[in-house]
Amino acid sequence: MSQDLSHDTISISRTIKAPRERVFSAWEDPQARSIWGPPSEDEAIEFLENDFREGGIDVHRCGQSSDLRFRVETHYYEIRRPHRLLFTERVTTDGSPLSISLVSVEIGNSESVTELKVTIQIASLAGSGIIEGTRNGWQRALSNLTAYLEARKVEAE
Template sequence: MTEASVTHATIVLERIYEASPARVFQALADPRARVRWGTPSKNVELIYDKADFRVGGLDISRCGPRGSLIYRVETRYIDIEPEQRIVSTELVREGWNRLSASLITVELQPVGASTRLVLTDQIAAFGGKDMVAGSEAGFSAALDNLAVEFLSTTVGA
């Protein structure tokens, strides 16, 4: 019998945004904004089937290559402190296969008129390190896109 492997990792990403903590928090809370900035590239699509941003709330989304939304993501919000912190769990599946489970903390700190965002993803990836690398690359690209969000749109508009 083959044992299923699990890879544990902690990913920490940091960005400074030329936006207030209130504006950054709003971009994180608003599912329409998350669809705009949350995909790592133009070749990836993200759709929310359910969005319930509150403590105890559950988001359900699907993502993957355009036209092939093969991944299902369930995000449960554990702690939300407006303009300061969001703590959530995330379960990623492909069909019936669990790919990863994470505890994700996003911290927002004012730095003058800007905001320092620190994202910590404590991930358990099932079946190999590729999911850890994919999670890090995906979050990194999405956070880079978030900077563009502040240049190009009014969040919530």
């Protein structure tokens, strides 16, 4: 067994002051995901393919804005509007696999806010650093999603 194989489960929750349908739509729209998905201002996401449906596949590149070295293939297995998403992500660089994750997104309402819970079950083929990078990237992206949706609410008022 390879020393580089690592596993973990990452759970992240956010309370977002936006309707559940708007939260779901932000996952569905690749332009929106390109805005809130990068974990920092010097990183970017570029969609190459977008097929947001059960059985569909999205493909994007991501990384530093000047070096989109990571390729992510997302396979959608369940899309239950506006409650749940279930998909896998396979991350590679230069054709070499880095990680494979099963991601579940639960979108629940509680009065005037949305309770978002994301669970990532990850197998890293390149050691624990990939897991920490995934954890930090998702935490920042979901904070960006919260800020993006709450700013849009203010703009709409």
